[in-house]
Amino acid sequence: MVSIKDIAKQAGVSISTVSYALNGNPKVTPETSSRILAIAKELNYIPNAAARQLKKQESRIIGAFLTDFTGAFYGDLLQGMKEVLNRKGYDLIVCSGLQSHRLLPERMIDGAIILDSTFSDMELLDFADRGHRLVVLDRELNHPAVNEVLLDNKAGANLAMDYLISMGHKKLYIVMGPSDSFDARQRMIAVRQTLDRHPEVNAVLLEGDFNQGSGEAAARTIIDQYDGPVGAFCLNDEMAIGLHNYAVSQGYRIGEQISVIGFDNIELTRYLQPRLSTIQYSKHRWGAMASEQLLRLIQGEDVDHERIYVTLVEGDSVKRV
Template sequence: MVSIKDIAKHAGVSISTVSYALNGSPKVTPETTSRILAIAKELNYIPNAAARQLKKQESRIIGAFLTDFTGAFYGDLLQGMKEVLNRKGYDLIVCSGLQSHRLLPERMIDGAIILDLTFSDEELLDFADRGHKLVVLDRELNHPAVNEVLLDNKAGANLAMDYLIQSGHRKLYVVTGPKETFDSRQRMIAVRQTLDRHPEVTAVVLDGDFNKGSGEAAARVIIDEYDGPVGVFCLNDEMAIGLHNYATAQGFRIGEHISVVGFDDIDLTRYLQPRLSTIHYSKHRWGAMASEQLLRLIHGESVEHERIYVSLVEGESVSRVNE
């Protein structure tokens, strides 16, 4: 591999002169810089990124840490992150798994966006104490080096529950996500608050796992207990799709026998018949906002925590019930 020492030998100058020229320093005349760059190109010189990173104390790379890559959720989120970072001269790498955590202490990245359950709060606060800049999408952390860009989960769950209740449903099922996830916990807090306001409504909570399989499992329970129209709030769209497909295959009509509301407004819901009612928010904006906030932290600018707002998409999967 060609080094700056080889370029210096060919150019008949010192190693420091080559280094200055390659980094665009005014300490070298334009003529000498042009000659050195031409020799570097001729020799197919490739800069040593690791050495440059040590010198400048930056990599111009941001890490997005995800628990896993399953489901149809992440594409727009990551694209939003990437577009902002690329405009500002940064690149994005997407990481998952415990071994990837070392990218922060080894300073292989300049900062991190966290949507990853394998990080504990204590681990992230330790990183922040050591000066690492972080944006979290899946928890609340109080630290000056950490910014929160959180989805308004409670508002979304309230919208979904109110929609079913205002449609006349007095018997509801709620299909949860994993208990350890921030989104599921926040949505269930709002579910219980809504039920407290409506003592006339009975609700059965079914454990789910944010995947189609747990939606199918919930559908089996609902069908076994079925004695008339019911409303179902699935805490994400993947489960709502699983429930929708299973119930339809068993001869139940969504929007008539079973009314369903999901959460996330993923692209697949647009192809369901009837169209799924769901909670919408911009995943692209969420990712973009996370990147913007992280870059502000890295550049020492003041930031406030941000909230991504939600809205209800009404579909034919919910019908009105005569009270």
């Protein structure tokens, strides 16, 4: 691999002069700088990012860690992160999997936004103790180097449940999310709190995994047990879409025989007929806020935890019984 020492030798100048030229330092005359840059191009010189990072103690790169890349959820979230970071001169890399965790201890990134259940709380607290700056979207952690930007899951689940009950539904199916999902656990806390307030409601809990397949499985169970109009709260829209599509394929009328409400207001719900009732929030704002908070942490500013608020979107997939 070509080094700045090789360029210096061919140009007949010192290594420091080459370094100045490559970094655009005005200490080098335009003529000398042009000659050095031409030699660097001729030799196919590639800057050593790791060495530059070690010298400057920064990479200007932020890592977003996700459990996986499936589903229609992540696009707006990541775009919100990217826009804020790019405006501040940072780049964003998106990571998944256990091997990517080493980017933090190896200091290949300046900070991290975590939406990844493969990180344990203890692992993240250990990184924070070593001085890494983190923003978490999927857990609560008490550490001065960690900021929480959390979705108001409980409020959203309460809105969904109260809406179904206010429309007269006394029999409900709850399609849950994966057990390792913070959002799913928070939503289920609110579901159980609502059911405690409404003992007249008969609720059946069904396993789910935040994908359309588990929504289809839930629909099969509902149809097998069907004896009159029911309501179904799917803890995310992917499952609601799966439930909706399977029930319709079996001749059931959504909004009349089976009322369905989801959570997330993903773009795919716009194409369902009838339109899906759901819980909405700005995923773009969530991502942007995460980046803003992380950059404040990196700059040594004091930051308060933030919460992303939710609203109910009423659609014809839920009707009064």
